[in-house]
Structures are given as structure tokens and as C-alpha cells.
Amino acid sequence: MSADPLSDSTLLLIITIAVVAAAVAVVAVAGFRLSRSHRELGTDAERATFRALHSAAAAGAQLRNGLEPAGALKASRQLRALLNCAAFAMTDGSGLLAWDGSGAAAKQPDSGVVMGLAAQALGNGRTQVAVLDSALRESLGLPEEDSDLKAAVICPLNVDSRVVGTVIILSKQPSAGLVRATNEVAGWVSAQLELAELSASRTLLAEAEVRALRAQISPHFIYNSLNAIASFINTDPQRARDLVVEFADFTRYSFRRHGDFTTLAEELRCIDRYLLLESARFGDRLRISLQIAPEVLSTVIPFLSLQPLVENAVRHGLEAKEGPGLVQLCARDLGAYTEVTIEDDGVGMDPGELRAVLAGLHDGTHVGLRNVDARLRQVYGDDHGLAFDTAEGRGMLITMTVPKNQPGHDA
Amino acid sequence: MNPAIGYTALISVSVITALIGFYGLRISRTTSDFYVASRTVRPWWNASAIGGEYLSAASFLGIAGLIMISGLDALWFPIGYTAGYLMLLFFVAAPLRRSGAYTVPDFAQARLNSTRARHVTSVLVVVVGWFYIVPQLHGAALTIRTTTGLPSWVGAGAVVVIVCLTVITGGMRSITFVQAFQYWLKLTALAVPAIFILLQLGAHSGQPAALPVGTEFFPLADPLNGSSMYGTLSLMVALLFGTLGLPHVLVRFYTNPDGAAARRTTLIVLGLLSVFYLFPTIYGVLGRVFLPRLAAHGSPDATVLLLPGTLIGGLGGDILSALVVAGAFAAFLSTTSGLVVSLAGVISQDLLGGNVRGFRIAAVAAAVVPLGVALGTDSLALAGSVGMVFAFTASTVCPLLLLGIWWRGLTDAGAVAGMLAGGVLCGTAMLFGAQLGADSPWREFLTQPAAWTVPAAFVTMVAVSLATAGRRNPGVARFMSKLHVPERPHALPGQSV
Numbered sequence A: 001m002s003a004d005p006l007s008d009s010t011l012l013l014i015i016t017i018a019v020v021a022a023a024v025a026v027v028a029v030a031g032f033r034l035s036r037s038h039r040e041l042g043t044d045a046e047r048a049t050f051r052a053l054h055s056a057a058a059a060g061a062q063l064r065n066g067l068e069p070a071g072a073l074k075a076s077r078q079l080r081a082l083l084n085c086a087a088f089a090m091t092d093g094s095g096l097l098a099w100d101g102s103g104a105a106a107k108q109p110d111s112g113v114v115m116g117l118a119a120q121a122l123g124n125g126r127t128q129v130a131v132l133d134s135a136l137r138e139s140l141g142l143p144e145e146d147s148d149l150k151a152a153v154i155c156p157l158n159v160d161s162r163v164v165g166t167v168i169i170l171s172k173q174p175s176a177g178l179v180r181a182t183n184e185v186a187g188w189v190s191a192q193l194e195l196a197e198l199s200a201s202r203t204l205l206a207e208a209e210v211r212a213l214r215a216q217i218s219p220h221f222i223y224n225s226l227n228a229i230a231s232f233i234n235t236d237p238q239r240a241r242d243l244v245v246e247f248a249d250f251t252r253y254s255f256r257r258h259g260d261f262t263t264l265a266e267e268l269r270c271i272d273r274y275l276l277l278e279s280a281r282f283g284d285r286l287r288i289s290l291q292i293a294p295e296v297l298s299t300v301i302p303f304l305s306l307q308p309l310v311e312n313a314v315r316h317g318l319e320a321k322e323g324p325g326l327v328q329l330c331a332r333d334l335g336a337y338t339e340v341t342i343e344d345d346g347v348g349m350d351p352g353e354l355r356a357v358l359a360g361l362h363d364g365t366h367v368g369l370r371n372v373d374a375r376l377r378q379v380y381g382d383d384h385g386l387a388f389d390t391a392e393g394r395g396m397l398i399t400m401t402v403p404k405n406q407p408g409h410d411a
Numbered sequence B: 001m002n003p004a005i006g007y008t009a010l011i012s013v014s015v016i017t018a019l020i021g022f023y024g025l026r027i028s029r030t031t032s033d034f035y036v037a038s039r040t041v042r043p044w045w046n047a048s049a050i051g052g053e054y055l056s057a058a059s060f061l062g063i064a065g066l067i068m069i070s071g072l073d074a075l076w077f078p079i080g081y082t083a084g085y086l087m088l089l090f091f092v093a094a095p096l097r098r099s100g101a102y103t104v105p106d107f108a109q110a111r112l113n114s115t116r117a118r119h120v121t122s123v124l125v126v127v128v129g130w131f132y133i134v135p136q137l138h139g140a141a142l143t144i145r146t147t148t149g150l151p152s153w154v155g156a157g158a159v160v161v162i163v164c165l166t167v168i169t170g171g172m173r174s175i176t177f178v179q180a181f182q183y184w185l186k187l188t189a190l191a192v193p194a195i196f197i198l199l200q201l202g203a204h205s206g207q208p209a210a211l212p213v214g215t216e217f218f219p220l221a222d223p224l225n226g227s228s229m230y231g232t233l234s235l236m237v238a239l240l241f242g243t244l245g246l247p248h249v250l251v252r253f254y255t256n257p258d259g260a261a262a263r264r265t266t267l268i269v270l271g272l273l274s275v276f277y278l279f280p281t282i283y284g285v286l287g288r289v290f291l292p293r294l295a296a297h298g299s300p301d302a303t304v305l306l307l308p309g310t311l312i313g314g315l316g317g318d319i320l321s322a323l324v325v326a327g328a329f330a331a332f333l334s335t336t337s338g339l340v341v342s343l344a345g346v347i348s349q350d351l352l353g354g355n356v357r358g359f360r361i362a363a364v365a366a367a368v369v370p371l372g373v374a375l376g377t378d379s380l381a382l383a384g385s386v387g388m389v390f391a392f393t394a395s396t397v398c399p400l401l402l403l404g405i406w407w408r409g410l411t412d413a414g415a416v417a418g419m420l421a422g423g424v425l426c427g428t429a430m431l432f433g434a435q436l437g438a439d440s441p442w443r444e445f446l447t448q449p450a451a452w453t454v455p456a457a458f459v460t461m462v463a464v465s466l467a468t469a470g471r472r473n474p475g476v477a478r479f480m481s482k483l484h485v486p487e488r489p490h491a492l493p494g495q496s497v
Helices: A005-039 A044-065 A069-083 A111-124 A134-139 A176-213 A219-235 A237-255 A264-285 A307-318 A351-358 A367-380 B003-026 B043-054 B057-099 B104-112 B115-148 B152-168 B175-203 B229-245 B247-255 B259-290 B292-296 B300-311 B314-351 B356-376 B382-406 B412-435 B443-447 B450-467 B476-484
Strands: A087-092 A096-101 A128-131 A151-159 A162-171 A261-263 A286-292 A300-302 A325-334 A337-344 A387-390 A396-403
Touching: A005 B115, A005 B356, A044 A069, A044 A176, A069 A087, A069 A096, A069 A162, A069 A176, A087 A111, A096 A111, A111 A128, A111 A134, A111 A151, A111 A162, A151 A176, A162 A176, A176 A367, A219 A237, A219 A264, A237 A264, A261 A264, A264 A286, A264 A300, A264 A307, A264 A325, A300 A367, A300 A396, A307 A325, A307 A337, A307 A367, A307 A396, A351 A367, A351 A387, A367 A396, B003 B115, B003 B152, B003 B175, B003 B314, B043 B175, B043 B247, B043 B259, B043 B314, B057 B104, B057 B115, B057 B229, B057 B247, B057 B259, B057 B300, B057 B314, B057 B382, B057 B476, B104 B115, B104 B314, B104 B382, B104 B412, B104 B476, B115 B152, B115 B247, B115 B300, B115 B314, B115 B356, B115 B382, B115 B412, B152 B314, B152 B356, B175 B247, B175 B259, B175 B300, B175 B314, B229 B247, B229 B382, B229 B443, B229 B450, B247 B314, B259 B292, B259 B300, B292 B300, B300 B314, B314 B356, B382 B412, B382 B450, B412 B443, B412 B450
Parallel strands: A286 A325
Antiparallel strands: A087 A096, A087 A162, A128 A151, A151 A162, A261 A300, A325 A337, A337 A396, A387 A396
């Protein structure tokens, strides 16, 4: 490449800035750490307590997903430091999950051997102390010459009075204190596992709630559509046929079983069919305007989260209104988010009443709005509920904002 | 040159861009027979948009300028800029579209399941984006200086202000259509004057504007005409791999409905870029003959701007000059706004909590930092400085994407180590290379580091990943199948539920 003398100065400046910024960042981080470590100083006993609590907290975080190998291994490292034993192992009901040892016990033994040790504790749910005789030592892969390790303490892990696994430690001397400490650690691990199970069931509950909230096709709509189609059978059989096909496609989408998510494009296609059927009933009274930025069509949204909003605009906004009404649907690209707005110029609603509906105090009409709002909050957090802008006689504007990047959700 | 030309061109490009931005979206039907499938962006539109966003100051002004200085060697730049899309087509386009990640940091987090890897990637993407905006602003400064005589900061400032305003007011609502328009504007702005110039030269072979008899376009004795094998190779590595990691290009692929459309789009982009690059070459060659003074002293990057006015006098020359200036501004605006939007997305999500207000603040930050750098420095070789950004991207983001998409074994530690190794090596090499004298044997080795920093980044990434195999993302199988298995076909009428 040719020499470009003047770009050298650019580069120099840019890199100088980068180096200075990096240096400032390093100094800031180091200073922060240093100031933190000074604050943590205390008496020896206090610091020992802090260390123990820190190990426990760190291990607890690793057990948050229940008994699984990666988390169990990281937790074992912390807990071995806490108990100061030669090896710390965790098993579930069927196999060895994690083994952390030092010195002679550094090598992870065969899962079957460890399970043999654990079998009794798993069976009767009581703490066992096993003496490491030479046969056991050999099968555990402990070197013969280094015979310091004399005993193994095996404590069961209980969740809801079921034995789900064991904690095993290898030690030089099984003092009563060590057995007691191991028991306490096993009890603490059990408590963490119960918490993990609790949080798993909370997730299940949330999923079940989303499933239960999954919008249902409204019976009024079926009734009205079929009536509207019936009215065309004699006058315009071709149109009636087209409408029946649209109706079939609409119901197929709404009744589909797989997946709780869909793309904006698919949802819009469903809305299109819905509006086609509604305009058969409303005729010229229903006008629709759509402005969709093509960039956001592939955004993932909860299944049937827009259609109920459009249905609300048509049924509650326009049906009660005299004369023609306009429904505007607009989807915009906001960088990391997609914003969808649904606006109608219908009868609107009293904001206080709307709040009551959303809080679940009123049953009956508008239940679709609450359903969508609750699902959005459930999936994306409270910041992503529906935003309403309405007043009596002023129409209604509903805004829905969802993040574009949702790695966990497949449409 | 008549200053009015510059003003007219700048203002009309900005106004047209804003109008398309605001009203492009409103071209939608208001009847109920709206059908979503017809609204998805066709690969042609999308390809034009990618071309519009990609063809920056370096392509529009820089290549002709580089041909002025270094002759035939400069032709490697358009080849590399275009062929990078071949790599994108083969290795990245379709899987990335299927991944569902909207930015490179999103991809890093989803693939590696690590927030630390995400933050490192974010920092690198922002650095790459800033460095890439700087040459655009230099181009704008040069254009304003050449055409209106105003000081340099006016041009750079004007681009930043226009871009910030459109992004903040939401004026880029239909950004795909704006960018697609910008591509065709740039192509027209280069092609029409070039055709007129060639016609003029062909018609009046006896007049002063004609080629002097016995002109050698690239004299063998040209002292600058001797780039080494290593330099060329390194440049090609930088450009081929660098295209893969450019943040503003990747974002465009999400406008495609599926992976297959992403591939088709990339293929069309290859064609569109190939056509475009014919014209800077023509300008460069003609510039060597008719504006020889620019290469020696002055700014060779202004060749494209000055050539129409020099060769075609009168009103015709003015109109063609205005067209070229308009095209140049389209290049600065489209690339800068594409980059600012991408960077604002990354910055706002990682630093500002990712709400709409954060996005606006981030957009300003994304544009103002490069403005500071651009005002504090002065660069004339636009193609060269953009080439350096490509080398940096190729050494950092590109290995992450390639290994992340095609190798199950990549771990978060490996990705971070590889990106840091590539970034540090590449950055230091370019810094030290710039300090060396022109005759130093190491200069080329250091100013064109891609040939060794890219392999170094790949090797580090693979080695550290193998050493930390225990840190593999447990969900990698699921993510990989999402990347590589074609999308579930959309349900067809008549299919059972």
C-alpha cells in the first residue's frame, strides 16, 4: 500500500486516546478494588466469618439451577475451602456430579465407586462415616503410600424429605466436629436445592400462566363472522367462498398448538384475515390504515398478542360508534426495540375504568386487553406492558414495545 | 468551483433523504386487502440498501484518489471491498440471519452465554464504528473545502448534525428505502458525469481537453508503482475478512425474511458493487492525466469532485459537478447514519439500559466522538484509513463470527482472548508502523498487519477454547441447529394443523 503521511497523525491521535482511556479505566478499577478491600478489613475472627459467608454465598449462586455438574463443581470448590477437607464430592441419586480434591485425592475416581460409598446414605437418609481401608483406597484411586486419608463422611441431601443426593468428604481424621460441620454443610446445600426447586416451580408457574393467558378466539367473532358469511351466500357466492377460506385460515392460526411466540409478520397476516372478515360485516364503516416498517417484520412477539388489540379497537371502539371509523396500525423500528401502535377513533374509555380492567377488578368486556398486558409483563418485564392513551369519546391509542433481540424465544 | 454548487447539492441531498425517511413508510395501502408478504423487502431493495450503506467516502472519493497516488495497486481496494461480500455470502449471511441476534454483541451473548464476552465485543464494535466514521467526516470536510471554500469543520459538523437530527427525530423510519435510494444516487452521481466526460474526450480529440498524444496512464518508471507481494496479500486479507464484521452491514440482513433471501441479497450486492466500482477507476485514470498536480500537492481524494468541472466547462460542468457533490454527500450521510444507528443500538443496550431515550443519547455519543477525532486530525488517503479499520475488524470481530458460526468448540474465554490478542496486535502494529520512516523494511509489515494479526487472532481463539473446553456453552447444540437448519417453512393453505 502507498504511504499516506497524513493519516499517521490520525492514527496516532486515535491510539493515544485509546491508550489514555484504557489507562484511566485500569487505574479506576484498581482504585475501586483497593478502596473496597480496605473497607473489608476487620479483626481476624470477623474476616474468617466474612470468608465463610462469602464462600457460602458463592456456592449458593452456583446451586441456583439445582444439582447439575457444572454448578456442583464450582460449588464444591467453595465448600471444600469452607470445610478444609482433602476432597469434596457431590452426587445425585444416580451418579457422581462433582469431585474437587487436592494432593492425593486430586484425581476424580470412578462414578460407580463413589456411588457405592453413597448407597447407604442414599438408602436410609442418615449420615455415614466410612473408614478408608486399603481395598476402598485402591478403588478410589488413592495412592497406597500416602495413607493420611482415613475416613469419608457421607451426608444425604434432603429436599422435601426426599433424599436427592449426597455430599461426600474425605478427611484425615473424622472428628465429631468435622462430621457435625459436614452435616451442617449438607443441610445448607439441601436448603439451596429447595430454593432452586422453588424457583424452578416458579418458572413453571409463570409458563403455565402464560399458557393459560394465551388468547382464545372470541366466540362473538365466530358467531358474527359466520352470520356475515351467511348473508353473502345468496347474493355473492364467490365472496362467501373466499370469506370461508379466510375464516378457515384464521382459525387454523388461532388454534395452532406449537410455540408461544410468533413473528410480527405472521401475526399481521392473521390480523389481515381478521379485518377482512370484520369488514364483511361492517362494510364501508370500517377503514383501515397500516404502516409497517419492513425492518421489524421478523421481530418475535407473543402468539396472538396483537390480534386481540385490533379486535378490541374494532369491537369496543368502533362498533358502538355512529358513522365510519378508522383503525390505524403502525409498526416502527426504534433501534433495539420494535414499537407497534394501534389507534382507533372510536368511543374511547374512561381511564379510571381502564385501570380497573387492567388490575383485574372488572370482568367481562376488554378482558383481551388485560390478557395481553399481563402476558407482555410476564414475558418481558413490567417495563413492557401495554401503554394506553384514551378518554371518553376520544378513541384509544395502544402502544406495545418489545425488544428485537430475544435469543430464548423461537417463533 | 462555484460555491453555490456545493450548497445546492448538500441541501438537496439532505432534504430528499429526510423526505424519503419520513414519507417512505407512508406509501402503504389503506384498504383492507393489505397482505403482509407483499410488504417484506425484496432482495433487490435490500441489496441496494446494503450497497447504499456500504459505499462510503472511501469508495466514492478514496479509490480514485489512491489511483492518482499509487496507480494500479489501488485497484486491489475495489476488488477487496467487493470480494468481502463473497465471504459474507459463503460463511455468514444465512446463519446470522437465522440466529435472531440483532447485533454482533447479541450474537456473542447468545452463542457464548457470557456477558463478559458480550461486553468485550461491544467495546470492539464501538471502536470499529468510531474509526470508520472518522474517514467519512474527513471526506465531508474535504468536499466542503473543495467546493465551497468554507473551513473543514463545516463539512464534518454538517454531516454529524444532519445524521443526529434524523436519527433522534426518528426520521430514519424507513431506513431501508433511504439507503436503497442513496445507492442509486451514488451510482448515478458517478456514472452520468463519467459518461459525459468519456463522450467529450471521444468527440473532441483535437481540443485541449482531449488526451495529450502519447499519454502513459501508468508509466513503468512510476516510483510509487511497486507495492510488494506481502502488502497486497495483507490488504486482501484485511478487506476480505474485515467486511464480515462491519456492524452496519450485518444489521441489514435482518430485513430479509429468511436465510435464503439473505443469500440472494448478498449475491445481488456483489453485482451492484462490481458495477459501481467501474466508475471510481475511470475517474482515477483520467485524473492522472488531467489533474496531475493534485497527486503531487493538494488532495488527490478531490479528483472525483474536480474532474467534471475541469473537463466540461460552462453550465453543463456545473450541473455535473453538483451531481458528483450530491453523490459524495449521499455517501457520507448514508454510511455515517448506518453506523450511528448500529453503534447507538450497542451503546444504549450495554450502557444506558436500552430504552428509547438511551438510544437517542447513545446516537449523539456515537456521532460526536468521531467528530472530535476528525476535527483534531487531518487525513487525505480515505481508502487507506478505511483499509486500516478493515484490518482491525478482520483481527477482532471476524474470528468471533466465523468460529462462532462454524465451530462448536468456541468458548467465551477463547473468544475474548482471541479478540483481545487480535485487537492489541493490530492496534500496536499500526501505531508503531506509523512512526517508522518510509524506507524502513518493517514499515509495510507493521502498517499492513492483517496478514499476521488475523491468523494470530484465529490461533489464539482456537487454542484458548481448546484449553478451556469445560466452559463451552451447554446450549451450543440448540443454538447451532438454529443457525444452520433452514427455517420452518411457513404454513401453507390446506395443511393440517
